[in-house]
Amino acid sequence: MKPRKNTKRVPSFRKLLRTSQLKLDNKLKNKQYKQQSTAKKYRKEQKKLRQAVRDAVCRKPFPLEEYKKKHVAEKREEEEDDALPLDMMDEDDLKLMEDLAQKASFLTRDISSTEPVHIKKRKHESVIEKYEKMPRRMKTEPEKELIHLLPIKDKGGIIPQTMEKPVLNVEEEEEEEDAEETEVAEDFSEEPLPVLTPEEMAAQRKRKLQERKMHIAALASAILSDPDNNIKKLKELRAMLMEQDPNVAVIVRKLVMVSLMEIFKDIVPSYRIRPLTEAEKATKVKKETQKLREFEEGLVSQYKFYLENLEQTIKDWKQRKLKKSNVISLKAYKGLAEIAVKCLCELLVALPHFNFHNNIIVLIVPLMNDTSKTISELCCEAVQKLFKQDKLGSASLGVVKVISGLVKGRSYNVRPEVLKVFLHLRIKEVELKKDSEDIAPKKKFMTFKEKRKNLSRMQRKWKKAEEKLERELLEAEASESKEKKLKLHTETLNVVFLTYFRILKKAQKSPLLPAVLEGLAKFAHLINVEFFDDLLIVLHSLIASGDLSYRDSLHCVLSAFHILSGQGDVLNIDPMKFYTHLYKTLFSLHAGTTNDDIKIVLQCLDVMLAKRRKQVSQQRALAFLKRLSTLALHVLPNCSVGILATNRVLMQTFPKMDLLLDNESQGSGVYLPELDEPEHCNAQNTALWELHLLQRHYHPTVQKFAAHLAVGAPDEGSRALPLDLSRRPATELFEAYSIKGMNFNPPVPSVTPRRKDTFSKKESFLSEELQQRISKTVIHENLDFAKHLKESSLS
Numbered sequence: 025m026k027p028r029k030n031t032k033r034v035p036s037f038r039k040l041l042r043t044s045q046l047k048l049d050n051k052l053k054n055k056q057y058k059q060q061s062t063a064k065k066y067r068k069e070q071k072k073l074r075q076a077v078r079d080a081v082c083r084k085p086f087p088l089e090e091y092k093k094k095h096v097a098e099k100r101e102e103e104e105d106d107a108l109p110l111d112m113m114d115e116d117d118l119k120l121m122e123d124l125a126q127k128a129s130f131l132t133r134d135i136s137s138t139e140p141v142h143i144k145k146r147k148h149e150s151v152i153e154k155y156e157k158m159p160r161r162m163k164t165e166p167e168k169e170l171i172h173l174l175p176i177k178d179k180g181g182i183i184p185q186t187m188e189k190p191v192l193n194v195e196e197e198e199e200e201e202d203a204e205e206t207e208v209a210e211d212f213s214e215e216p217l218p219v220l221t222p223e224e225m226a227a228q229r230k231r232k233l234q235e236r237k238m239h240i241a242a243l244a245s246a247i248l249s250d251p252d253n254n255i256k257k258l259k260e261l262r263a264m265l266m267e268q269d270p271n272v273a274v275i276v277r278k279l280v281m282v283s284l285m286e287i288f289k290d291i292v293p294s295y296r297i298r299p300l301t302e303a304e305k306a307t308k309v310k311k312e313t314q315k316l317r318e319f320e321e322g323l324v325s326q327y328k329f330y331l332e333n334l335e336q337t338i339k340d341w342k343q344r345k346l347k348k349s350n351v352i353s354l355k356a357y358k359g360l361a362e363i364a365v366k367c368l369c370e371l372l373v374a375l376p377h378f379n380f381h382n383n384i385i386v387l388i389v390p391l392m393n394d395t396s397k398t399i400s401e402l403c404c405e406a407v408q409k410l411f412k413q414d415k416l417g418s419a420s421l422g423v424v425k426v427i428s429g430l431v432k433g434r435s436y437n438v439r440p441e442v443l444k445v446f447l448h449l450r451i452k453e454v455e456l457k458k459d460s461e462d463i464a465p466k467k468k469f470m471t472f473k474e475k476r477k478n479l480s481r482m483q484r485k486w487k488k489a490e491e492k493l494e495r496e497l498l499e500a501e502a503s504e505s506k507e508k509k510l511k512l513h514t515e516t517l518n519v520v521f522l523t524y525f526r527i528l529k530k531a532q533k534s535p536l537l538p539a540v541l542e543g544l545a546k547f548a549h550l551i552n553v554e555f556f557d558d559l560l561i562v563l564h565s566l567i568a569s570g571d572l573s574y575r576d577s578l579h580c581v582l583s584a585f586h587i588l589s590g591q592g593d594v595l596n597i598d599p600m601k602f603y604t605h606l607y608k609t610l611f612s613l614h615a616g617t618t619n620d621d622i623k624i625v626l627q628c629l630d631v632m633l634a635k636r637r638k639q640v641s642q643q644r645a646l647a648f649l650k651r652l653s654t655l656a657l658h659v660l661p662n663c664s665v666g667i668l669a670t671n672r673v674l675m676q677t678f679p680k681m682d683l684l685l686d687n688e689s690q691g692s693g694v695y696l697p698e699l700d701e702p703e704h705c706n707a708q709n710t711a712l713w714e715l716h717l718l719q720r721h722y723h724p725t726v727q728k729f730a731a732h733l734a735v736g737a738p739d740e741g742s743r744a745l746p747l748d749l750s751r752r753p754a755t756e757l758f759e760a761y762s763i764k765g766m767n768f769n770p771p772v773p774s775v776t777p778r779r780k781d782t783f784s785k786k787e788s789f790l791s792e793e794l795q796q797r798i799s800k801t802v803i804h805e806n807l808d809f810a811k812h813l814k815e816s817s818l819s
Contacts, residue, residue, distance in 0.1 A: 229271045236276045240264065244283050251291040252319050258287070258326040265333050274356045278363045284330050285367040289374045297324050297379055324379055331371075331380055334364040335387055358396075365391060365399050369406035376410065376419040385419075389426040392445075393438045404441050411448040417512035420449060424516050428523045436531040443539035446520050447546055454514040454550050517550055525555075528562055533571065541566075541579035548586035556587055560597065567605055574612050578624040581606050585631040600703075603632065603644065608700040610651055615658040618762050622663045626754045629670050637677050645678045647702035653714040654697070661723035666758030668718070668729035672745075673754070675737040682736050684712045725749070725761065 173185040220228065243261045246254045261284060267276040297320045309317070341361035344354060352360070365388075372384045392403040407423055414420045424446070431438055479487060524540045531537075544551075544559075551559065563580045566572055572580065581602045588599060606628055613621055633640055633648060649671055656667045675681040684707075695710035718730035728745065735743045744750070749757070 225271075232269065233272045233275060236264070236267070236272060237279065240276075240279055240283055244287055247287055248290055251323075252315060255319050255322040255326070258284075258322070261287075262326060262330055262333070270352075273352055274360065277352075277360060281334070281360075281363050281367050285370055288327060288330070288371065291323070292327070292375055292378050293320075294377065296377060327378075328380060331368075331383065334368055337361055337364045338387070338391075362398060362402075365402055369402055372406050373409045373413070376414065381419065382422055385422050385426055389423065389430055392427075392442045393430065393434070400439065400441065404445055407445045408448045411445065411450065414450065416509055417450075417516055421512055421516045421519070424449075424519045428519050431523055431536075432526065436527055436534050436536060438536070440535055440539045443523070443536055443543065446539075446543050449516065449520070451513045451517055451547065451550070454510060454517050517547060520547065521551065532566065537566075538573070538576045538579065541576055541583060545579050545582040545586055548583045549589065551587060556597075559587065560584055560599075564601055567602075574609065575621055575624065577605065577609065578621065578628060582624060582628050582631065585628065585636070589631055589635055604701060606632065607648065607651065607702045610655055613655065613659065613663075615660070618660060618662060622659070622666060623755055623758055626666050626670055626758060630673075630754070634673050634677055640678075641703065642678065642680055643704075643707065644702045645674060645681065646684065646707035647705050649674050649681060649684060650695075650707045650710055650712065651697075651702075653712050656726075657714055657717060661721070661726055662758055662761035664718070664721070664723070664726045665729065665761050666754045668726065668733060669749075669752075669754035669757050671733055672729070672737045675733065676739075683708055684710065685734070685736060687711055 170186045170188060173187060175185055176183045240261065243257050247257050247261070261280060264280045265277055267273045267280075269276075300317065300321075337357075338361050341357040368384055368388055372381070372388055375381065388403050388406060391399055392407065394400045394403070410423065411420050427442060427445070431442065520543065524543055527534060527536050527540050563584050567577050567580050584599060584602050588597065606625075610625070613625065629648070629652075633645060652667050652671055652674075656664045656671075659667070693706035693709055695707060696705045699705040712733070715730045715734045719727055719734065721727050721730065728749065732738075732743055732745050738744050739750075752760070
């Protein structure tokens with residue numbers, strides 16, 4: 025049989041260059057392992073074969089085989105006697121016999137039998153015949169075991185000495201054991217186990233729990249007092265995670281999880297521990313260095329095992345799986361899983377620099393989309409804290425990548441809170457273009473030749489000391505360079521925008537769309553100019569579709585104007601459609617409750633009117649000023665304060681806004697308040713009569729703003745606003761005067777107590793006697809006014 029040719033091609037040199045060294049090492053190791061396993065199998069087979077031969081030689085002959093051999097020999101002798109001599113046979117018969125003798129089947133076949141040659145290969149051979157053909161072994165005496173003793177040396181040489189190993193009587197031992205068991209059983213039957221009362225069981229459980237707590241506290245204090253020498257006690261403490269006593273198992277495991285988490289937060293170093301190379305392990309080092317290496321290696325291994333235990337606890341709870349040897353019920357696993365998630369969240373925030381941080385991220389991010397609201401909120405809050413405290417951006421980049429993969433892998437079927445965590449990213453600038461500071465050459469220190477040529481000896485001495493000080497300041501200025509930070513922030517923002525654009529393109533009706541629009545509104549000024557046209561078209565199509573909620577449409581408007589206020593200034597785009605949409609939907613604000621919609625409206629007005637004052641016409645500004653003044657009559661005091669603060673900014677930004685303070689009309693036409701086009705509603709032909717009503721408002725701050733605007737919003741004089749009101753933006757004033765859960769009934773000074781977050785000391789300009797005097801007359805007017813507001817908002 026020809027050997028098979030090896031059809032495997034030898035890899036070319038180019039392929040070897042493309043193959044990494046690690047892959048080549050793995051291939052070599054696999055090849056060596058296969059050779060070793062093949063050789064091991066061959067040695068085992070040879071050993072078995074030698075043992076079989078040795079057994080066959082030592083074994084005694086079987087009676088049946090001897091009988092068969094004798095019977096066959098006698099039969100052959102009888103056939104030879106009966107056979108004819110060759111002299112009496114013809115030449116043709118003799119030739120035929122010689123031809124048949126050359127065939128192997130002829131030699132091995134019993135001629136007297138009429139069975140075919142290959143009868144033994146048939147599968148339907150009976151079981152009884154097979155059983156009959158099996159050899160029978162005779163009972164032999166068991167081999168005696170020998171004990172080799174020390175040899176004796178005489179003139180003839182060394183004489184080995186052996187003795188038989190004494191064999192114990194097994195039957196007697198079994199009888200003795202059975203007797204002992206029966207005696208123990210009788211003892212137990214005579215003295216039954218005592219039945220504990222519930223009070224005794226509770227006391228016993230309390231005692232066990234106290235013992236476990238003391239043991240945990242002793243181990244933890246020993247580790248914290250001397251981590252270098254007691255690092256092995258971490259293993260003992262971690263072993264308590266497998267507590268088997270069903271009475272205290274749940275509480276003990278929770279306590280051990282939290283204790284280990286706090287220990288790791290305290291003893292983990294402020295750097296990442298890398299594994300030692302083979303060369304570093306082979307080199308001799310000092311005792312202190314070796315001790316530090318052992319501490320770091322033990323710390324990393326125990327930290328890894330601890331994280332694996334937490335992960336396994338969460339997996340068992342998610343899969344609703346109980347182990348056979350487990351002593352904890354399925355209901356108790358939820359509490360254990362929550363504690364495990366809390367520990368992982370704490371480690372995610374506290375140790376972003378240490379080993380296995382990416383593994384923790386991979387565990388935490390999918391739990392943000394968990395069906396359990398408690399676990400989902402825990403994970404989202406942990407990620408938000410990580411984003412807020414991550415100054416460099418490396419940890420944030422890892423989390424953002426995993427979230428992006430999760431959203432894509434789940435086909436955008438995730439909770440909106442998963443995407444809302446992007447709003448907490450600390451990204452304020454990215455690598456959009458090279459600044460003049462980056463283009464300018466960096467400061468270089470003078471060389472020795474330049475110093476010797478241009479400076480005197482004393483000047484060189486001073487220059488040397490100055491340069492040394494500058495180098496030290498540069499080293500201590502920042503641990504991470506600004507370029508690395510910008511690079512990480514740019515990469516993070518690219519992943520965020522990639523996620524947002526995927527949702528805008530493929531899942532416009534997804535519940536994630538509000539979170540996407542809110543994120544675009546925050547980071548729109550950092551988007552590349554190339555995407556501006558397409559993004560504005562998409563935002564306008566979303567608004568025109570009518571499928572969005574009011575808040576989502578406000579986010580679309582805010583995103584569009586953030587785009588146009590940044591790098592979009594160079595683009596020749598008229599956002600009139602967005603102005604019209606906001607002007608038309610201003611009266612859609614809820615007048616009876618405090619919500620965040622008014623905050624978004626104030627942000628939109630600031631970006632649309634104040635920051636784009638050169639692109640805004642006078643007619644448009646007058647129309648917005650009039651509509652906002654009308655809106656201030658219907659909303660709550662905190663909203664009125666924010667709207668009036670925006671009106672003050674408009675009156676100070678645009679010079680001819682005092683036209684609305686005069687009763688005489690300017691130009692032709694009549695003011696059309698129901699028209700949705702701010703450019704054509706003739707707002708210059710009306711007046712701000714709402715300010716006179718607002719001066720009689722029950723809230724003192726609203727009164728101040730209304731009186732201030734009625735005289736033209738001066739910066740100086742008796743009608744000017746105090747500094748605490750004039751220097752604060754509208755959104756900040758709205759938040760400062762917001763009261764969560766405010767009712768329709770307005771607060772009355774004599775009845776409702778003054779709150780610190782609502783009224784400051786400067787606002788209480790009325791004396792207590794005057795407040796008590798007018799409270800009786802004003803309270804009925806205020807209640808009627810509140811009922812009117814409620815009816816108008818409901819209608």
